[in-house]
Every structure is written in C-alpha cells, then in structure tokens.
Amino acid sequence: MTQDGPGVPALEMRGMTKRYPGVVANDHIDLDVCPGEIHALLGENGAGKTTLMNVLYGLARPDEGQILLDGKPVQIASPADAIARGISMVHQHFMLVPVLSVADNVILGAETMANPIFLDRKQARRKIADLAGRFGFELDPEAKVASLSVGQQQRVEILKALYREARILVLDEPTAVLTPQETDEIFGLLRRLAADGRSIVFISHKLYEVLEIADRITVIRRGKVIGERRPAETTEEELAELMVGRAVELTADRGESHVGRPMLQIEGLRVADARHREIIPGLSLEVRAGEIVGVAGVAGNGQDELVESIVGMRTPQGGKVTLDGRDVTGLSPRKMNMAEVAYVPGDRHRFGLILAFPVYDNLVLTGYYSPPYSRSFLRDDQAIKSSAERQVEKFDIRTPSINVPAATLSGGNQQKVIVAREFDRPLKLLVLDQPTRGLDVGSIEFIHRQIIAKRDAGAAVLLVSAELDEVMEMSDRIAVMYRGRIVAEMDGRTADKSEVGLYMATGGREAAEATA
Amino acid sequence: MSGIPGALDAIPLIGLVFQLMGYLIENINPISATTVAVSVPIALAALCGVMCERSGVVNIGLEGIMLICAFVGWYASALVAGALGPEAPFPLFGATPALLIGVLAAIVAGMLVSLLHAWLSISARIDQIIGGTIINIGAAGITGYLYTLVSGQSLTGAGQFTPLGVPQEVATVPLVGWLLNAVLNQGPIGLTTIIIVIIFQIMLFRSRWGLRTRAAGEHPRAVETVGIDVIRLRYRNVVMSGALAALGGAWLSMEYGTQFQANMTNGRGFIGLAAMIVGRWSPVGAFGAALLFASATGLSLSITISPPSGDLGNVFSYIPSEFWDALPYIITIVILAGVVGRSIAPAADGQPYERESAS
Numbered sequence: 066m067t068q069d070g071p072g073v074p075a076l077e078m079r080g081m082t083k084r085y086p087g088v089v090a091n092d093h094i095d096l097d098v099c100p101g102e103i104h105a106l107l108g109e110n111g112a113g114k115t116t117l118m119n120v121l122y123g124l125a126r127p128d129e130g131q132i133l134l135d136g137k138p139v140q141i142a143s144p145a146d147a148i149a150r151g152i153s154m155v156h157q158h159f160m161l162v163p164v165l166s167v168a169d170n171v172i173l174g175a176e177t178m179a180n181p182i183f184l185d186r187k188q189a190r191r192k193i194a195d196l197a198g199r200f201g202f203e204l205d206p207e208a209k210v211a212s213l214s215v216g217q218q219q220r221v222e223i224l225k226a227l228y229r230e231a232r233i234l235v236l237d238e239p240t241a242v243l244t245p246q247e248t249d250e251i252f253g254l255l256r257r258l259a260a261d262g263r264s265i266v267f268i269s270h271k272l273y274e275v276l277e278i279a280d281r282i283t284v285i286r287r288g289k290v291i292g293e294r295r296p297a298e299t300t301e302e303e304l305a306e307l308m309v310g311r312a313v314e315l316t317a318d319r320g321e322s323h324v325g326r327p328m329l330q331i332e333g334l335r336v337a338d339a340r341h342r343e344i345i346p347g348l349s350l351e352v353r354a355g356e357i358v359g360v361a362g363v364a365g366n367g368q369d370e371l372v373e374s375i376v377g378m379r380t381p382q383g384g385k386v387t388l389d390g391r392d393v394t395g396l397s398p399r400k401m402n403m404a405e406v407a408y409v410p411g412d413r414h415r416f417g418l419i420l421a422f423p424v425y426d427n428l429v430l431t432g433y434y435s436p437p438y439s440r441s442f443l444r445d446d447q448a449i450k451s452s453a454e455r456q457v458e459k460f461d462i463r464t465p466s467i468n469v470p471a472a473t474l475s476g477g478n479q480q481k482v483i484v485a486r487e488f489d490r491p492l493k494l495l496v497l498d499q500p501t502r503g504l505d506v507g508s509i510e511f512i513h514r515q516i517i518a519k520r521d522a523g524a525a526v527l528l529v530s531a532e533l534d535e536v537m538e539m540s541d542r543i544a545v546m547y548r549g550r551i552v553a554e555m556d557g558r559t560a561d562k563s564e565v566g567l568y569m570a571t572g573g574r575e576a577a578e579a580t581a
Numbered sequence: 582m583s584g585i586p587g588a589l590d591a592i593p594l595i596g597l598v599f600q601l602m603g604y605l606i607e608n609i610n611p612i613s614a615t616t617v618a619v620s621v622p623i624a625l626a627a628l629c630g631v632m633c634e635r636s637g638v639v640n641i642g643l644e645g646i647m648l649i650c651a652f653v654g655w656y657a658s659a660l661v662a663g664a665l666g667p668e669a670p671f672p673l674f675g676a677t678p679a680l681l682i683g684v685l686a687a688i689v690a691g692m693l694v695s696l697l698h699a700w701l702s703i704s705a706r707i708d709q710i711i712g713g714t715i716i717n718i719g720a721a722g723i724t725g726y727l728y729t730l731v732s733g734q735s736l737t738g739a740g741q742f743t744p745l746g747v748p749q750e751v752a753t754v755p756l757v758g759w760l761l762n763a764v765l766n767q768g769p770i771g772l773t774t775i776i777i778v779i780i781f782q783i784m785l786f787r788s789r790w791g792l793r794t795r796a797a798g799e800h801p802r803a804v805e806t807v808g809i810d811v812i813r814l815r816y817r818n819v820v821m822s823g824a825l826a827a828l829g830g831a832w833l834s835m836e837y838g839t840q841f842q843a844n845m846t847n848g849r850g851f852i853g854l855a856a857m858i859v860g861r862w863s864p865v866g867a868f869g870a871a872l873l874f875a876s877a878t879g880l881s882l883s884i885t886i887s888p889p890s891g892d893l894g895n896v897f898s899y900i901p902s903e904f905w906d907a908l909p910y911i912i913t914i915v916i917l918a919g920v921v922g923r924s925i926a927p928a929a930d931g932q933p934y935e936r937e938s939a940s
Binding site: 122124143144145146147148149154156160161162163164165169170172173174175176178182183184225 | 787788789790793795796799800802803804805806807808810928936
C-alpha cells in the first residue's frame with residue numbers, strides 16, 4: 066500500500082525530544098507516515114517507542130520538537146486534542162473497562178447521545194455493527210469486555226479508533242499477547258485499514274512481524290533514530306543489529322538435553338479461585354530432571370494458578386504435587402524454597418522484589434533467616450553484603466552499589482537480582498513465570514543462558530510464558546494450557562508454531578476436527 | 582433472666598410466629614412509615630457513597646459531613662427565624678423561609694466539606710480512609726464545640742418540616758394503602774430522597790455522566806486515554822455527593838428533630854456505607870439495604886409505643902429495651918458479614934489517579 070511520490074505525509078514528527086530526570090527518552094526523533102502506509106517503529110523495550118507515541122497522543126509533553134498533520138504544525142496537549150485531530154492509539158495494555166459492554170467501551174468519551182443527557186445505545190450499537198461488518202469482523206456489542214478473548218479485546222480497541230474516525234492509528238505492541246492466528250487476523254485488518262487510506266504506526270520489537278506487515282521500518286535505539294529500511298531491502302539479522310547495536314544470536318541455543326528421572330509430577334491438580342470457580346479442573350504434568358518444559362497458552366487460562374499452586378502461594382483443592390518422589394502438595398513457599406525450588410514470579414514488582422529495599426536485602430529475601438545470613442536472632446550484615454557483592458559480580462547486575470533501592474534499577478537488572486537470588490544454589494526445580502517479560506535483548510540472552518545452564522546441571526525447568534516465541538525457543542517439550550488443562554504436549558524442537566497457536570486458541574477442538 | 586427459658590417452654594413456638602405476623606399486619610402502617618423515615622439519612626449517606634465510589638473515591642467521611650450539615654442547617658435556620666420573626670408556614674410541609682434557607686446552607690456546607698475531601702484524596706493523594714477519618718473526628722469536635730458556644734444564645738429555632746400527610750381513606754385502602762402511606766407520609770427531604778434514588782439510578786446507567794463515572798471508578802487510565810479529564814470528573818462527583826449527605830444531615834436536625842444535638846448522626850453515616858456495600862454500589866440497591874436496616878428501628882419503635890398483647894407481649898417484656906436500640910446495628914453487622922466478599926467494589930475505588938508524567 067505504499068504511496069511513494071510527492072504526497073504530504075499525514076503525520077510528521079520533527080526533532081522530538083523528551084527528557085526524564087537522568088535519561089533522554091527521545092533524542093531528536095524524526096518520523097513521518099503517509100496516508101495508506103503502515104510504518105513500523107522497531108526498537109527494544111526501553112528504547113523510547115512508547116514515550117514517542119505518548120507525546121504524539123498528548124499523554125506526555127515534549128521538551129523539543131514539532132508535530133505536523135497534513136503538513137501543518139499542531140499542538141497536542143491532551144488525548145482529547147489528539148482524538149479531535151484524528152489520532153487514535155491502541156495501547157499495549159488495553160484501555161478497556163472489563164465490567165462494561167463492548168458498546169459502552171467503544172462510545173466512552175465520544176458518546177452517541179439521544180439528547181443532552183441520555184445515551185443513544187441503539188444507534189451506537191448499529192454504528193458499531195456497521196463498522197465491524199465493513200472491516201470484516203464480528204463482535205457482539207452487548208458482550209461484557211471481561212468475557213472476550215484478548216484477540217477480541219484488541220478488536221474492540223481498534224473499533225474505538227474507527228468509531229472516532231481516526232485517520233492515524235498507533236498500535237503499541239499489538240501482537241504481544243496474541244496467538245499466531247489472531248496475529249494474522251489483526252494483520253489482515255491493518256492492511257484493510259491502510260487500503261482505506263488510513264496511516265498506521267505499528268510499534269514492535271519482533272523482527273519477523275515488522276518485516277511482514279510494514280511498508281517502512283524506522284529503528285530506534287536509546288531514544289535515537291538509528292536507521293530507516295524497507296522490508297524488501299533488509300533482513301532480520303540487519304534489523305536486529307540496528308536495534309541492539311551489535312550482532313545478536315536470534316535464537317537461544319538450547320543445545321541437547323539429557324533427561325533424567327521425573328522431578329516434578331503433578332497429578333489431577335484442582336485449583337479454585339477466591340470465588341470458588343474451578344480455574345484448574347484437574348491437571349497432570351510431569352517435568353523430568355534436565356529438561357525444560359514450556360507451558361504455552363493465552364494469558365488467563367490458569368497459568369498463574371498452576372505456578373502459584375506449585376510454589377505454595379496457593380492451596381490446591383485437590384490433586385498431588387510430587388517433587389523428586391516426595392509429596393510436596395500444599396507446602397508453604399518457604400518449605401518449597403528449602404526443597405530446592407526456585408521461583409521467578411511473573412510480576413516482579415508485586416512478588417519478586419521489595420522495591421524500596423536495597424539490592425542486598427532483596428538478594429537474601431529467601432534466605433535471611435538462616436546461617437550464614439543470620440545468627441540466633443540477628444542478621445549478619447557482613448555476610449549478607451559480601452554475598453551480595455559476589456552475586457552482583459557473578460550475575461552481571463548493573464547497579465551503582467548494592468545499597469541502592471531495587472526500584473532504581475532497570476527492569477533487566479531487577480530481574481537479574483531475582484535470578485541471582487533464586488538460581489545461585491543447588492536446585493531441583495525452576496518454576497519460571499514469564500522470566501523475560503519486558504526486558505532488553507541483552508538481559509534476555511543472559512537469563513536464557515542461566516536457565517539452560519541450570520538445566521544442564523540436572524534441574525527440571527517449568528517455563529510458563531504468554532510469549533509463544535520464548536516457549537518455542539527454549540523448550541525441550543511444549544505443553545499447551547487451555548482453560549486449566551494441558552490439551553497438547555509436543556517436542557519442543559519439532560513443534561509447529563501455528564499448530565501450537567491453534568491449540569492455544571481452541572484447546573484442540575478445531576485441531577481435532579481438522580484431522581477427523 | 583432465669584425466667585426466660587421457662588416462659589419459652591410454656592409457649593408453642595408456632596403460635597408465637599402467628600402472633601408476630603398478626604402484630605406486624607395490624608401495625609403495618611406505623612411500622613412501614615417509620616421504616617421509610619428512618620431509612621432516609623442512611624439512604625442519603627449511602628447515595629453519597631455510591632456517587633463518590635463509583636467514580637473511584639472512597640468516602641468514609643459521610644458521618645462527619647452529615648453531622649456538620651445537621652449543625653449548619655439547624656443554626657442557619659434558627660438565625661434566619663430569629664431575624665425574620667415568626668411567620669406563617671407554607672401550607673405544604675410546614676416549610677418556612679427559615680427552614681428552606683437552612684437546607685440550602687446545609688447543602689453548601691456539605692459541598693464545601695466534600696470539596697475538602699476531594700482535595701485531600703484526589704489532589705493531595707493522601708490515604709482516603711485517613712482523609713475520611715479526619716473529617717469524621719473533626720466534625721464531631723467542631724460541631725460539639727460550636728453547639729456549646731451557641732446553646733447559650735437561647736435560640737428559639739425554626740421548628741421542623743412536617744410530613745405531607747395522607748388522608749385516612751387513602752391509608753386504609755386494602756393491600757396498597759400502607760405502601761402509599763409509607764411513601765407519602767414523609768417530609769420534603771424524605772420524599773426528595775425517594776425521587777433522587779430513582780433519578781440517580783437512571784442517570785448512573787443510562788446517561789453519559791453515569792457511563793463516564795462508572796468507567797472512571799473501574800479503569801481511570803482508560804477514561805483518560807479517550808480524552809476525558811478524570812481528575813475533574815472525580816472532583817465534580819465528590820462535591821455533588823456532598824449535597825446528598827447534606828440532605829441527610831438536614832433531615833436529622835430539621836425534619837426528624839427540631840434542633841441539633843451533639844453527635845446526633847449516631848453512626849448513620851457508617852450504616853450508610855454498609856448499605857452502599859450491601860446494595861452493590863447501585864442507588865436502588867443502597868436504598869433497599871437502608872430500608873432493611875431501618876426496619877429494625879421501625880419494629881422496635883412500634884413495640885415500644887404499642888406493645889403487643891398476649892403471649893407475644895409476654896415474651897417481648899423479657900427483652901431489655903437496650904436490645905431494641907442495638908438491633909439496627911446488629912442487623913447491619915450480620916447482613917454485612919454475609920454480603921462482604923460477594924459484593925464487588927469498583928476496581929479503582931480508593932486509588933488516587935496519577936497522570937503519566939505530566940509536565
């Protein structure tokens with residue numbers, strides 16, 4: 066859909082600069098998007114992509130720079146300004162109210178009114194159905210957003226933009242939580258929108274995706290534009306090097322696995338949530354020594370509950386968890402920790418770290434109570450700090466000192482603190498929940514290497530991730546989780562990505578039909 | 582006390598139940614009218630809470646706001662009455678200019694105190710429980726102090742609103758008479774409350790304001806990203822809600838009683854919070870819960886005024902009057918304990934909203 070030639074760009078950003086205390090998030094960034102064009106903004110986590118789009122959308126104020134729409138300079142001071150000028154944004158974390166209906170979410174802020182006070186829901190529903198039909202997808206306007214799949218929620222977000230007659234559509238990491246099939250559908254939709262004359266900014270850090278969808282790719286690193294490429298003229302390798310600043314291994318080399326005895330055995334696990342709904346209705350899974358089992362699944366299919374039940378943060382209603390032949394069902398997190406189980410939680414800010422505590426305290430959160438870190442009732446600060454110094458060195462934690470609060474570290478280094486604490490001892494089992502979420506490529510590589518090293522030392526690894534790419538890359542065996550059950554298991558080296566995606570999306574129903 | 586088991590043994594329980602039902606039916610008019618009246622301040626407090634919390638601001642300062650407004654309303658009306666001298670009341674509700682100005686003053690006071698709460702919780706972002714507690718403690722202290730100051734002035738007061746009144750023929754219509762009587766035999770604030778409940782319910786679920794309010798209480802960031810000013814919306818809701826609590830205060834000192842008394846809210850603000858939770862943050866639900874809590878008072882007042890005769894009266898005579906005073910609170914606790922956990926608060930309730938690095 067590229068429209069070369071002399072046309073005026075629909076959107077042009079010139080010399081955009083945004084400084085935060087201690088860091089230049091955007092350093093004189095230039096970007097332009099033509100009508101009907103899909104322009105990818107490629108960069109690592111933390112490179113400044115989201116900041117740039119927040120500036121465009123009026124959520125942050127630039128320190129320098131100019132925004133031009135159709136060649137005319139404009140001031141965008143708030144999201145209301147941006148919307149009024151035809152700019153819409155699909156945020157990485159959906160901006161939808163779960164308890165409201167699709168229609169209410171779509172019209173919120175741009176309500177169709179029957180009179181100055183009351184909503185005209187009937188007309189709104191009609192308009193939504195029309196729009197959805199025009200771009201080829203179906204959505205029940207009455208459905209509660211909470212009951213929709215993430216893929217459908219994404220369509221609601223896009224509907225919000227269409228409802229506001231957006232000419233410029235910004236999508237921030239739109240595929241992060243989608244299955245491969247959902248990704249394909251979104252790409253089809255984006256192409257139709259571009260064909261309709263709209264301009265699309267597609268933010269991503271996935272190389273193969275920008276190559277597939279974009280007409281033009283702008284790469285930014287540490288707040289600066291590093292280069293601009295057309296998909297036909299570049300390769301994944303070149304883009305990766307531009308993005309990271311050095312040659313990178315695109316896939317982790319997981320090497321050969323030497324599988325030993327069964328280490329973790331889960332039999333008939335049943336877990337209910339606080340409202341007594343059965344989230345896991347009977348799950349069985351085995352992880353053996355020296356293998357990485359990756360659990361793939363769309364977020365919210367019981368992965369959190371599974372992980373929390375294994376490490377003792379949640380008491381299962383039934384079933385049995387065995388670790389190296391010993392029944393460990395319902396043991397407390399500390400007992401599990403003492404049983405040589407490492408746990409990297411999915412939300413490092415809520416569960417993994419105490420952000421206000423210094424790095425050295427965070428490094429002994431699981432072991433402070435016993436020698437050598439404490440003697441009788443007292444902590445041994447000397448021992449804690451010297452061990453912290455050693456781990457900072459060994460795990461390459463970039464921090465000004467061990468005395469600064471964990472909150473001041475970057476995401477990658479925070480995660481390394483957790484990895485250092487959990488990994489730096491003999492282990493039987495590693496339970497990893499999205500261990501590299503939101504990290505830069507360097508940190509991801511490092512953590513992946515640590516995981517593989519632990520596996521090669523004979524530990525069993527359970528890796529849960531909503532990022533299918535990570536599961537595909539790391540796993541010796543892949544288990545697909547759907548509605549609280551393992552619906553498929555396959556060899557990690559031969560598994561087909563779209564097949565895994567199909568199991569993730571449907572639990573294997575359609576896969577079974579296809580073969581029948 | 583040792584007489585109770587003996588007395589119970591002598592009476593067949595079934596008979597007692599029938600006697601109780603008979604007593605309730607016989608006295609349904611006074612019991613239901615009292616219940617609706619007593620529910621008014623609880624309902625208004627609960628509505629105030631719904632309006633705040635639906636937009637994401639927790640307000641446990643209801644008790645204090647009501648108390649301040651009870652004082653301001655009463656004192657303002659007394660001052661005006663003193664200045665104007667005795668005047669003939671309007672034919673309706675026994676309203677006088679002094680009383681009306683009193684209600685107005687109460688509303689203004691309620692909105693001002695709410696503005697303070699809004700500032701504390703939205704702009705200063707202090708813990709909203711602490712902000713509300715400050716208002717409650719401050720209100721008790723300030724009104725108590727001011728009341729001792731002004732009680733030396735020998736104010737005559739402005740009297741009180743009177744109920745609309747229902748003709749005997751209407752009140753005794755079979756089946757629905759008691760209901761008409763209960764609804765219509767209320768003062769102006771009581772009747773207004775019923776109207777507010779209906780309007781508020783419709784507005785909350787069908788109007789633009791309602792949609793935005795509910796969204797702001799669930800996911801304020803989503804609201805901000807569609808171009809709505811969350812901070813302003815929350816300020817507006819909290820300040821408006823102050824008028825509702827103010828009416829509750831005015832009811833206490835100008836419709837239910839004739840003057841202010843120290844600490845006269847007596848926990849109604851907190852019962853209102855309970856009604857809000859039991860009513861699942863909806864206006865009609867909150868009003869229903871308020872009626873439920875108030876029915877205990879309606880029953881106990883009736884038993885005090887016209888005690889039942891026969892065996893039932895015998896049993897009741899063993900129950901100390903303190904039990905009836907405590908009954909509304911006991912019912913509140915029991916119902917709340919059963920409901921909590923199943924009634925879900927707005928997701929962003931009590932969380933101050935911070936814009937992304939504005940500057």
